[in-house]
Amino acid sequence: MFDVEIILRIVIAFILGGAIGLERQWRHRTAGLRTNTLVSVGSALFVILSIKISGDTSPSRIASQIVSGIGFLGAGVIMKEGFTVRGLNTAATLWCSAAVGSLSGMGLWDIALVGTVVVVLAHISLRPIANYMNMRPVKMDYATTTYDIKIICQRSALDIIRIAVTEILNKSKFQMKSLKSTQEGPEETVEVHAEVFIYGKHVFMLENIIRQISEQENVLSVSWEIIDKNDD
Template sequence: MNFTLHYETFTILLVAFLLGAIIGYERQYRQRTAGLRTNTLVATSAAIFVHLAMSIDGAGGAVRVISYVVSGVGFLGAGTIMKEGLNIRGLNTAATLWGSAAVGACAGAGMIADACMATFFVVASNTLLRPMVNMINRQPLTDEHGDATYEICVIALENDQREALSLVKRTLKAENCFMSHLDVEPFGDDDVEITVSLIPASVSADDLDNLVNVLLDERLIKQAYYSRIGGSSS
């Protein structure tokens, strides 16, 4: 039994375990989907695969395995991404898992110093940059600097709902406006309210004025207006 080789393997896996735990602790503290155990397992597993490939097939084998690790963690990260309405959550968690895999791959290849530096920058991205992100998000944006999200509301008779929906969709297409969400709710006793959320940057306020006027000219439409639901005014 080669104790020197086993000691090297143990050291590599221990480093990957500890560095993955450091990254995972920050995620667990913020109660993210992929926390302490997930990031530790990703880093340690990546180190196992890369170190095994290097032991069997040298650097060439390690390079091939690293490419598989990158692809595999991509699928794992996709499972943490969730869409809620117009918002997407989990992108940062998925990117952190990729970082943990990179740390583990460095450790598995015996690049301990590189793994430590990678850990520092991954953790720094999630901690040191957070105040800067919050500061930027608090800055007011004008229409020239940020995309606003608009909502169009149309009132029509409940009996005309199908025709009104078709009309709204045709009008949006004709005006090159793209919707991200459509909802229909009862409005009063005999009417329905059709609410359309538009994709940011697909339309301007001037375009919406024209769009509303076109809808109001239609016999089926009793009322139409738009409002801003996202973005910041100057």
């Protein structure tokens, strides 16, 4: 005989997971209607399984394993495009769908329903607020600007130039992220690239550093460019 209550738990997990996934599908996200529904139903099934199995199998132990498993699934929807990370909200939603499914599997339907409403409202109501805050102009002092300083010098003086550049930058407010050398032009010259960052956009301070580097012996040319501007 079928257990009506167990079937009802699975159906509720299906409905609530689908409700969360519907909002994600509407916005054409990677994990949409089907993914969130399956995560919710699957979590419910695992919890029900732990309840039905006799022995020392605790539902809380199964729930902890579900959380770990969803972590791997969520990592699959997170993508990095240049300096932008996408999919974090989708991964968090999958985590919430698993929680809703687990609650449904335990028969805690009221909490599962409230959780579903809160998750959907978070996506719908908080999005305009987040967009508004992202569109606000950022005070320059709180923006991190990353520069690439390009130095062309004689190959024979490479080690000396690298040491000099490091000492000059250490005395400034700039923080050095990397210092690398590449062979791009004639064999007797070499390019040194120093990637540095600072809070704000201190062009005059940077020009002073460029002047100090250009005054070093065996330096043929020095230039700089902005490669990233990020808001902390």
